[in-house]
Amino acid sequence: xxxxxxxxxxxxxxxxxxxxxxxxxxxxxxxxxxxxxxxxxxxxxxxxxxxxxxxxxxxxxxxxxxxxxxxxxxxxxxxxxxxxxxxxxxxxxxxxxxxxxxxxxxxxxxxxxxxxxxxxxxxxxxxxxxxxxxxxxxxxxxxxxxxxxxxxxxxxxxxxxxxxxxxxxxxxxxxxxxxxxxxxxxxxxxxxxxxxxxxxxxxxxxxxxxxxxxxxxxxxxxxxxxxxxxxxxxxxxxxxxxxxxxxxxxxxxxxxxxxxxxxxxxxxxxxxxxxxxxxxxxxxxxxxxxxxxxxxxxxxxxxxxxxxxxxxxxxxxxxxxxxxxxxxxxxxxxxxxxxxxxxxxxxxxxxxxxxxxxxxxxxxxxxxxxxxxxxxxxxxxxxxxxxxxxxxxxxxxxxxxxxxxxxxxxxxxxxxxxxxxxxxxxxxxxxxxxxxxxxxxxxxxxxxxxxxxxxxxxxxxxxxxxxxxxxxxxxxxxxxxxxxxxxxxxxxxxxxxxxxxxxxxxxxxxx
Amino acid sequence: xxxxxxxxxxxxxxxxxxxxxxxxxxxxxxxxxxxxxxxxxxxxxxxxxxxxxxxxxxxxxxxxxxxxxxxxxxxxxxxxxxxxx
Numbered sequence: 001x002x003x004x005x006x007x008x009x010x011x012x013x014x015x016x017x018x019x020x021x022x023x024x025x026x027x028x029x030x031x032x033x034x035x036x037x038x039x040x041x042x043x044x045x046x047x048x049x050x051x052x053x054x055x056x057x058x059x060x061x062x063x064x065x066x067x068x069x070x071x072x073x074x075x076x077x078x079x080x081x082x083x084x085x086x087x088x089x090x091x092x093x094x095x096x097x098x099x100x101x102x103x104x105x106x107x108x109x110x111x112x113x114x115x116x117x118x119x120x121x122x123x124x125x126x127x128x129x130x131x132x133x134x135x136x137x138x139x140x141x142x143x144x145x146x147x148x149x150x151x152x153x154x155x156x157x158x159x160x161x162x163x164x165x166x167x168x169x170x171x172x173x174x175x176x177x178x179x180x181x182x183x184x185x186x187x188x189x190x191x192x193x194x195x196x197x198x199x200x201x202x203x204x205x206x207x208x209x210x211x212x213x214x215x216x217x218x219x220x221x222x223x224x225x226x227x228x229x230x231x232x233x234x235x236x237x238x239x240x241x242x243x244x245x246x247x248x249x250x251x252x253x254x255x256x257x258x259x260x261x262x263x264x265x266x267x268x269x270x271x272x273x274x275x276x277x278x279x280x281x282x283x284x285x286x287x288x289x290x291x292x293x294x295x296x297x298x299x300x301x302x303x304x305x306x307x308x309x310x311x312x313x314x315x316x317x318x319x320x321x322x323x324x325x326x327x328x329x330x331x332x333x334x335x336x337x338x339x340x341x342x343x344x345x346x347x348x349x350x351x352x353x354x355x356x357x358x359x360x361x362x363x364x365x366x367x368x369x370x371x372x373x374x375x376x377x378x379x380x381x382x383x384x385x386x387x388x389x390x391x392x393x394x395x396x397x398x399x400x401x402x403x404x405x406x407x408x409x410x411x412x413x414x415x416x417x418x419x420x421x422x423x424x425x426x427x428x429x430x431x432x433x434x435x436x437x438x439x440x441x442x443x444x445x446x447x448x449x450x451x452x453x454x455x456x457x458x459x460x461x462x463x464x465x466x467x468x469x470x471x472x473x474x475x476x477x478x479x480x481x482x483x484x485x486x487x488x489x490x491x492x493x494x495x496x497x498x499x500x501x502x503x504x505x506x507x508x509x510x511x
Numbered sequence: 512x513x514x515x516x517x518x519x520x521x522x523x524x525x526x527x528x529x530x531x532x533x534x535x536x537x538x539x540x541x542x543x544x545x546x547x548x549x550x551x552x553x554x555x556x557x558x559x560x561x562x563x564x565x566x567x568x569x570x571x572x573x574x575x576x577x578x579x580x581x582x583x584x585x586x587x588x589x590x591x592x593x594x595x596x
């Protein structure tokens with residue numbers, strides 16, 4: 001993390017416990033001293049590039065000690081860094097760089113073999129569709145880490161993380177989940193997710209060991225089980241726990257992960273049916289449901305009590321619980337009024353960890369807002385999530401206020417995917433709907449009306465999407481038709497009918 | 512050549528039923544296009560292993576071997592050669 005406090009804490013671990021494990025990636029173990037040496041190598045590389053310190057740098061690559069070392073080198077040099085979403089199409093990546101003010105892109109590859117490479121790519125000043133956000137004077141040249149919201153399309157919103165907020169988050173997370181010397185923390189999320197603030201950066205600031213799950217091993221449940229055997233802290237999207245529980249339930253030896261002390265579900269609603277299986281798999285763990293977003297980091301936490309049998313009998317997802325200490329939260333009714341007591345409405349939060357706003361201040365409108373009447377002064381964030389708070393103050397997530405859904409832990413806006421498909425010149429209209437998916441939460445289905453006689457096929461359409469979207473936003477199934485899409489009585493595309501007809505086995509929609 | 516059609520048929524049926532075997536070029540990037548995701552890759556590897564009797568769990572696999580139909584064909588042929596030799 002690009003904060004003095006993080007760098008000082010990391011340097012202290014390097015000096016005091018140089019031989020303890022900082023990272024492991026398959027068979028490769030990297031100690032704190034070795035990670036610090038890798039960061040020195042990366043620093044030398046950065047100097048060779050002769051970059052202006054006032055220019056932010058985009059650092060992309062696979063999840064590896066080499067990439068982490070490059071980030072440490074940037075933080076140490078006081079350099080501002082953009083970590084782009086993984087799997088972003090090339091054009092979208094260059095546009096993102098440009099909007100973040102990055103003139104250079106460094107791509108780092110590394111892996112279990114210990115051989116790493118880094119390459120520098122200039123970002124053209126005139127990437128089609130790119131628009132540079134002028135940095136405010138207090139931002140340019142200021143060290144910091146910029147993440148992009150995992151939103152589906154261009155433009156993902158760039159969120160600069162604030163140093164003091166990151167320091168407060170690291171202090172909270174380390175205390176809450178026992179992250180310190182002797183702890184081993186599974187890092188499942190991609191580095192560009194805010195989840196990494198907990199599993200990677202809090203660990204490295206605290207002397208814990210990080211078990212890195214590389215991208216190519218992320219869906220192999222059996223391998224994940226092997227890897228998680230020594231973890232004391234496991235944080236991840238429900239899909240991770242599904243993969244672990246399914247692999248453990250497969251025929252063969254009985255699996256258990258008794259070392260896990262803290263199991264943290266986050267990023268999506270935890271299916272209630274999974275809780276009992278996780279309790280059996282991790283018998284000594286505290287189970288938590290953790291809620292947050294990139295803009296504010298975590299804001300709600302719920303500890304899930306109960307024995308396996310009791311949990312297995314629950315028929316609704318666990319609540320997100322109550323605000324984390326220091327968080328102010330409210331439920332807004334129609335018109336933005338703060339509701340008291342038992343209420344249903346949009347969740348608005350203010351956290352000690354939050355960003356000051358998007359890099360492009362124009363995007364703040366409707367999201368970052370002044371305190372609604374009746375709340376302590378300050379800057380608040382409208383989450384776009386609809387919640388129910390019961391009479392005891394326990395909060396449950398009901399859904400999104402807009403068309404955002406989660407696909408394999410990544411927030412995707414179906415309207416933005418539609419907008420990209422419709423850009424194709426052989427497409428007349430398109431509707432993208434989210435269908436429930438056992439493993440990924442949701443998968444996307446697109447109904448696309450092409451021009452009469454057009455040769456457009458599903459493969460070409462996926463390629464078109466791939467250039468402009470993150471991979472998770474590329475529809476899993478595509479239905480190409482020549483007739484108009486079904487419409488409601490008010491003339492809007494009838495997405496419910498498209499969803500239902502596809503779920504019922506592609507029955508043609510009556511018109 | 513029949514292996515190529517075989518592989519194409521499986522990919523279209525399994526991952527892109529909205530398309531046709533003819534539309535799937537040998538060098539079409541299955542990963543970048545989102546046709547095969549990481550879960551799909553496991554299914555694809557399992558199918559290749561079963562279909563061509565390749566002990567995939569004993570071989571060092573790299574995802575690039577499955578990136579295109581041509582790459583899969585080359586992988587299958589290479590595995591057949593090493594089994595013979």
